[in-house]
Amino acid sequence: MRTTQGRPFFGSTLAAGVIGFFFFLLAVEAASGQSITIQGGNVTLSITTGLAGSEPLPVMNTATRLRYRRTLYTQKITVQTSCPGQNFGLTVVASNVTAGTAAPQVTLSNGMPPVDFITNIPFGFFSNATATLNYTATATFSQGNSAELGDDLHTVTYTISAQ
Amino acid sequence: MMRIPYLPTLLAVAAVAYSTAGAQSHNHTVRVSVAVITALKVSSGTVNLTITGAGVIAGQDLMTVVDQSTSLLWGTNSSGKKVTVQSNLASPKYTLKVEALGPTQGTAAGQVVLSSVARDFLLNIGRSSGTCSIRYVGEALASQGAGSDAHTITFTIANQ
Amino acid sequence: MKTRITIMPRLCAILLWFLTIPAVHAQQSAIHQRLLLHVAELNALSVSPTVPAVEMQSAREAISRLVWTSNGNEKKITVAQRPPHTAGIRITLRDMDHRIAATQSVELTGPATIDLLYGLERSAGSCVVEFTVISPQVADSPPVQIIYTVTNS
Incomplete structure (x- = not known):
């Protein structure tokens, strides 16, 4: 490839400048921007009904979304929670994943190590992907109720990193 | 004038900067x-007892008749609960007795004569899901x- | 604007209360079961032993115990012999365990059904039944079957 002056483009100062500026922007964006965000705010799940001879009915919430940025390498998202004195059950699974593969449903328990949530997020330039967060709260009769034990308050953390 | 040998250096710098951005996290509260729940x-819903x-x-x-064809199922996530039983008839003509048999949780209170006053049927069922057979005994002279x-x-779940 | 500020928290509280009610009432802490205890008109009779032997050549007497229960109104017990036998049989009641304190005696001489006991309505009772052959009987004749029946008076 040659310029109009007949000099090779990749050997020119202009080419070096363009490429350098491109990677500079990439580096700046990567270093300063938020790669993962949760949209929809905090979530409350309330279990209110139960079946005689069975258990309380689980409650699902799909109101929040995960927004994450694709990069030059394959990434994954992990999930973990902190919930001191946890009494009830909580699971999460990703759906409507626009980039990557949803892992099987994750049971969120206090002190758990990070567990894969979305894996194999492919390479992509400055493009964002999203996934719906499907939370399901469960409880058994033997686990009691919030009036006696208090609510479970989870701080659920999603982390995106190189895979 | 900058020349092509400087490009690998730029690439390397950019790649290092990009990769050192590291893992990023975000959290929310659930x-x-x-x-x-009880x-x-x-x-x-219906029992027919015929002597x-x-x-x-x-x-x-x-003269007596016994029925054990129905069962009671319950669930409660509160502690300190029991099940009571009563009839709407204050003065029935015949005697009707009831008893819980084989509760999977709690303790059967034993056979009681049904009246319009609530009597204990099952004790200590708190925070459980269970079942028991209902045994009715009808008596007539x-x-x-x-x-x-x-x-x-x-049948009522009540505080113990 | 001041009014609005003071009313809003109350409205919110009332709204919250209304929203909470269905959740509370959705829980069923009581359940009903309909039970019909039906007592039919019932009559029961029992005789023991069922095959008393009447010694034709000696005392010519046999004894059974008759017990009964009836929750019906105006009931009586009748007695008959089947098949009708040539030998006449006297049935005497004694040791009555019932408010009918009378001792009664009836004679079965043909196919007729005869009243044995009256006034046993809504009660249980018992008595001893004595059988006596009152007329000559052919040797090796078939056994006599005595039939007791609770029926309306």
């Missing part, structure tokens, strides 16, 4: 709230003659 169910010739022994004034009592039996 609250799980569980209401006080649930009761009977396997059948027939099989329940009569010649020479005995007392020959002197009470023929007839019928239509009861509405109410």
Whole structure:
């Protein structure tokens, strides 16, 4: 490839400048921007009904979304929670994943190590992907109720990193 | 003038800067709230007890019939609970007794005569899901003659 | 604007209360079951032993115990012999365990059904039944079957 002056483009100062500026922007964006965000705010799940001879009915919430940025390498998202004195059950699974593969449903328990949530997020330039967060709260009769034990308050953390 | 040999350096710098951005996290709060839940169910809403010739022994004034065809199912996530039983009939013509058999949780209170006053049926069932058979015993004296009592039996989860 | 500020928290509280009610009432802490206890008109009779032997050549007497229960109105017990036998049989009741304190005696001489006991309504009772052959009988004749029936007076 040659310029109009007949000099090779990749050997020119202009080419070096363009490429350098491109990677500079990439580096700046990567270093300063938020790669993962949760949209929809905090979530409350309330279990209110139960079946005689069975258990309380689980409650699902799909109101929040995960927004994450694709990069030059394959990434994954992990999930973990902190919930001191946890009494009830909580699971999460990703759906409507626009980039990557949803892992099987994750049971969120206090002190758990990070567990894969979305894996194999492919390479992509400055493009964002999203996934719906499907939370399901469960409880058994033997686990009691919030009036006696208090609510479970989870701080659920999603982390995106190189895979 | 900058020349092509400087490009690998730029690439390397950019790649290093990009990769050192590292893992990023975001969190939010998820609250799980569980209401006080109590649930009761009977396997059948209707029981027919009929004292027939099989329940009569010649020479005995007392005639009886027993039914154990239905069961009670319950669930409660509160502690310190029991199940009581009562009838809507304050003065039934015949005697009707009831008893819990084989509770999977808690303790059967034993056989009680049904009246309009609540009597203990199951004790210490708190925070459980379980079932038991309901055993009814109908008793009539020959002197009470023929007839019928239509009861509405109410089982209630109550504080112990 | 001041009014609005003071009313809003109350409205919110009332709204919250209304929203909470269905959740509370959705829980069923009581359940009903309909039970019909039906007592039919019942009558029961029992005789023991069922095959008393009447010694034709000696005392010519046999004894059974008759017990009954009835929750019906105006009931009586009748007695008959089947098949009708040539031998007449006297049936005497004694040791009555019932408010019918009378001792009664009836004679079965043909196919007729005869009243044995009256006034046993809504009660249980018992008595001893004595059988006596009151007329000559052919040797090796078939056994006599005595049939007791509770029926309306």
